[in-house]
Amino acid sequence: MNQWPQRLTSPTVKVRRLGYIVALTKILKRKSIPNLILPDVICRWSHENVHSLSSYCSGLPVVRKLEQPIVGEITTNDSANRYVNTAREMGFVTRIVQEWQNTKMGNVLEALPGTSNPFVLSLEQTFLLLKQLLVKDYDYLKTISEITRERMKISGEVICFMHKTKSLLSAKYKNAMNMPSKKALKDAIREISGWRKPEEYYAENIKAPRLEWLVDLKLISKWHQRINYVGYREGAETIFQNEVLNPTQFENDYPRRFYSCYKGLFKKPVEEWNALSIDEKRDKLSVLLEKSVKTFKPLEALDKVSADQFFTFATCLLLTEDSTLSSLEEIERDLINFTRKGELPYRYVRMISDVDRGYIVRTRSR
Numbered sequence: 336m337n338q339w340p341q342r343l344t345s346p347t348v349k350v351r352r353l354g355y356i357v358a359l360t361k362i363l364k365r366k367s368i369p370n371l372i373l374p375d376v377i378c379r380w381s382h383e384n385v386h387s388l389s390s391y392c393s394g395l396p397v398v399r400k401l402e403q404p405i406v407g408e409i410t411t412n413d414s415a416n417r418y419v420n421t422a423r424e425m426g427f428v429t430r431i432v433q434e435w436q437n438t439k440m441g442n443v444l445e446a447l448p449g450t451s452n453p454f455v456l457s458l459e460q461t462f463l464l465l466k467q468l469l470v471k472d473y474d475y476l477k478t479i480s481e482i483t484r485e486r487m488k489i490s491g492e493v494i495c496f497m498h499k500t501k502s503l504l505s506a507k508y509k510n511a512m513n514m515p516s517k518k519a520l521k522d523a524i525r526e527i528s529g530w531r532k533p534e535e536y537y538a539e540n541i542k543a544p545r546l547e548w549l550v551d552l553k554l555i556s557k558w559h560q561r562i563n564y565v566g567y568r569e570g571a572e573t574i575f576q577n578e579v580l581n582p583t584q585f586e587n588d589y590p591r592r593f594y595s596c597y598k599g600l601f602k603k604p605v606e607e608w609n610a611l612s613i614d615e616k617r618d619k620l621s622v623l624l625e626k627s628v629k630t631f632k633p634l635e636a637l638d639k640v641s642a643d644q645f646f647t648f649a650t651c652l653l654l655t656e657d658s659t660l661s662s663l664e665e666i667e668r669d670l671i672n673f674t675r676k677g678e679l680p681y682r683y684v685r686m687i688s689d690v691d692r693g694y695i696v697r698t699r700s701r
Contacts, residue, residue: 351407354454374412608661638697
């Protein structure tokens with residue numbers, strides 16, 4: 336989380352339903368699709384699932400200005416490409432030469448259990464989608480959240496957004512450990528303040544998709560467009576607190592922040608990872624490692640999994656399915672201890688890299 340500002344640049348008013356991001360990772364499961372073909376595939380999937388989208392939209396807690404039975408449908412190749420580019424910016428898909436494929440995180444999203452309606456996000460899918468949005472779009476999401484809580488009119492929202500973002504940028508640059516040049520700060524601010532006619536060209540493209548995402552993520556409990564009111568679920572403010580976090584702090588803090596916000600959706604109170612016995616920790620890690628290797632190994636004959644995939648998959652499933660609150664740091668520490676002692680049949684090869692934590696490989700059959 337060290338880009339300034341943290342924002343997605345590709346979303347427009349057409350990119351409103353996060354369910355399409357999940358669907359895209361399922362379309363690209365384990366195979367690449369040529370760039371020219373993928374939009375047609377997405378449009379076909381959208382058409383086949385239009386009744387699910389209609390059912391989903393009818394149940395949303397939104398009172399719209401216009402009667403719209405369906406919001407966010409993909410009907411053209413242009414809108415399909417906008418979703419693809421947003422998924423790319425979120426870190427779920429990538430294009431290599433002229434073919435699209437899932438990233439490691441895209442394969443994790445694809446593997447998480449869903450619901451009977453592809454547009455109704457499961458708790459597991461919500462966990463990962465929200466996490467990636469906080470990493471990639473924190474500044475815009477936080478500012479939109481603050482503005483809508485203040486119930487400002489649309490023209491004022493954009494102007495306020497610009498001022499708030501300038502202030503946020505200045506504070507971030509001032510507090511950053513590696514102070515960038517004054518020119519970098521001026522360039523970043525100029526990019527925002529140089530918008531022409533922001534009310535006309537940028538307001539809805541900034542506001543509309545993000546508010547719809549917050550609805551999909553169940554962070555917004557009521558959105559009355561006719562009176563310009565947005566109500567948030569209890570605990571939603573915890574999602575946007577303490578914005579200046581380095582990547583390691585965020586990874587360790589996020590599961591707790593997620594539970595604080597969504598604990599009403601859990602069937603039972605969570606148990607702390609560090610409160611488990613040694614045997615319980617080892618057993619849970621064994622199950623998760625087995626499942627991760629089976630799901631994500633790159634080759635049938637190679638029992639290996641990316642460490643980033645494993646830790647994301649493990650912290651998500653431990654919390655959402657097992658009601659065990661853990662952090663990457665805690666799981667990594669116990670994984671190292673168990674593998675070094677030979678109590679788990681795996682080897683963890685740790686890499687010193689901001690983009691790749693390493694990999695985990697099975698050393699012997701069980």
